[in-house]
Amino acid sequence: MIQSQIRRRKFFRILIYCILVLSSVVMLVPFIWMISTSLMNEADMFRIPPVWIPSPPRLANYAETWRALPFTTFFRNTIVLTVGRLLPLLFSCSLVAYGFARLKARRKNLIFIVMLSTMMLPYQVTMIPLYILFAKMGWVNTYLPLIVPSFFGIPFYIFMLRQFFMTIPLEYDESARIDGASSFQIFYKIILPLSKPALVAMSIFIFMWSWNDFFTPLIYLHKTAQYPLALGLQLFRSYGEYSTRWDYIMAGSVLMAVPPLIVFFFGQKFFVQGVTVTGLKE
Amino acid sequence: MIASIIISFTQWDIITPPEWVGLENYRQMFKQDPLFWKSLGVTLVFTFGLVPLQLILSLLVAILLNQKVRGLPWFRTIFYLPTVLPIVASSMLWLWILNPSGLLNFFIGVLGIPSRDWLTSESLALPSIILMSLWGSFGVSMIIFLAGLQGVPASLYESAEIDGASAWRKFFNITLPMISPVVFFNFIMGVIGTFQVFTQGYLLTDGRPNNSTLFYVLYLYRNAFEYLSMGYASAMAWVLFIIIMGATLLILRTSSLWVYYEVQR
Numbered sequence: 001m002i003q004s005q006i007r008r009r010k011f012f013r014i015l016i017y018c019i020l021v022l023s024s025v026v027m028l029v030p031f032i033w034m035i036s037t038s039l040m041n042e043a044d045m046f047r048i049p050p051v052w053i054p055s056p057p058r059l060a061n062y063a064e065t066w067r068a069l070p071f072t073t074f075f076r077n078t079i080v081l082t083v084g085r086l087l088p089l090l091f092s093c094s095l096v097a098y099g100f101a102r103l104k105a106r107r108k109n110l111i112f113i114v115m116l117s118t119m120m121l122p123y124q125v126t127m128i129p130l131y132i133l134f135a136k137m138g139w140v141n142t143y144l145p146l147i148v149p150s151f152f153g154i155p156f157y158i159f160m161l162r163q164f165f166m167t168i169p170l171e172y173d174e175s176a177r178i179d180g181a182s183s184f185q186i187f188y189k190i191i192l193p194l195s196k197p198a199l200v201a202m203s204i205f206i207f208m209w210s211w212n213d214f215f216t217p218l219i220y221l222h223k224t225a226q227y228p229l230a231l232g233l234q235l236f237r238s239y240g241e242y243s244t245r246w247d248y249i250m251a252g253s254v255l256m257a258v259p260p261l262i263v264f265f266f267g268q269k270f271f272v273q274g275v276t277v278t279g280l281k282e
Numbered sequence: 283m284i285a286s287i288i289i290s291f292t293q294w295d296i297i298t299p300p301e302w303v304g305l306e307n308y309r310q311m312f313k314q315d316p317l318f319w320k321s322l323g324v325t326l327v328f329t330f331g332l333v334p335l336q337l338i339l340s341l342l343v344a345i346l347l348n349q350k351v352r353g354l355p356w357f358r359t360i361f362y363l364p365t366v367l368p369i370v371a372s373s374m375l376w377l378w379i380l381n382p383s384g385l386l387n388f389f390i391g392v393l394g395i396p397s398r399d400w401l402t403s404e405s406l407a408l409p410s411i412i413l414m415s416l417w418g419s420f421g422v423s424m425i426i427f428l429a430g431l432q433g434v435p436a437s438l439y440e441s442a443e444i445d446g447a448s449a450w451r452k453f454f455n456i457t458l459p460m461i462s463p464v465v466f467f468n469f470i471m472g473v474i475g476t477f478q479v480f481t482q483g484y485l486l487t488d489g490r491p492n493n494s495t496l497f498y499v500l501y502l503y504r505n506a507f508e509y510l511s512m513g514y515a516s517a518m519a520w521v522l523f524i525i526i527m528g529a530t531l532l533i534l535r536t537s538s539l540w541v542y543y544e545v546q547r
Contacts, residue, residue, distance in 0.1 A: 016351060020346055020351065020357055027361055028360060029385075030372075030379060030385075033385055050385060122477075124522055124523075125516075128515055128516045131507075131512075211368065230370045234370060237485075246381075249378065253371035253372075253375055256368050260366050260367070261366055
């Protein structure tokens, strides 16, 4: 009796591992295929059965891809945009969150609720008036419409940071105030250093979002020289000579994916925690 | 926000001054624009195709991962990896996989199924995009489920075991009720996210063939930035907002029937 139970349990454990390994393979195959294709020569690409490990791997594809489109410019633009959004956002969101968490103001709760309610509004609703506003100011085809809004914060992160700041004991503030610290000093000498995990998680999210952002640049940027990677990469499709060069297209995709993957592996702990706590992705 | 409502009552191409047309945009949308209904239908099929599939599969994998398996961090990373890939990169990758001479046709060829032209067939294009989106977003809900499962107290299972409950009983009477708030959360996020899908449709098929992948937001984008009818696009954005609000409220209303909160507020 007990022996058959043990045998059944063993069988189920093996079954679980089989399913998990099999589904992991399914998840991984597209990735492997992307990397393999990026290392293939032209003849390998359409061979049947597929070539999984091109020999010899053609690393020259990467150099050629880099030259085929202005990738140096794309990378520079993406970095400028990402940093240009990340730094103001860190500043504005944490400062506003501090205000909501600690400072006293009339109707503070009402303002907070109004801010949260704007989170419910889909981006598409505000997108058009914003576009018209920026177009009237002559900001189309500049980075201003992408960067300037960051100085006003994003409700979601303000909310997240406020919740985190609320968990920091008020006694710290009080004792600092007795020592003569101003509100701003309390903010950057006590609150910010204690909130490092939240700030790191938030930075990772913003980095991923900005690096991958496709829609906003698509609306505002129309010159190839201004394109970030997200827009630049899809140019391969519109240039006839490259539209079937899957080796180049995959090499370009790998190049674009490397920075977020590095951030993911180093920040995995924060990232997984952040996703679990906030359920956030894009 | 208020500007957006006002614009939705006008006809405006930005270059010439706006013209007040009242409810004309909304009337035209509901009465005269077959593409509006088409795009709404495409989006609904996408939502109802993707969200249940994603919930069931990600819950299943999360449950398997929660069986104290070895190498849990590895599996978790692998399942999460596709969501880290930039959407443009993964769209390019799937364009290649779904290509007539691509990888998917090879695999189904091994199984003896004839090749298909996935993205240019009217009946297969949308399912192909659902498949790609499933691969790309499955990891997020899986991780959230896993966290939810790990929060279920072991004592509940122990006492159920003493009472001689079967694995199925344990799942339906302990696991499911305990993680129902997580299911609820993933459900709402999934619905909101799928209603706003844009990039995949824009990059993989650009609404083709015969508008069978014309997502709502893709059509909205075209109205605003290709046909420059800002008024009409604003009206569409408000209809989208009302649909999402309605869906969220509906799920919220029914939630008291199936979501179990340990602490009754």
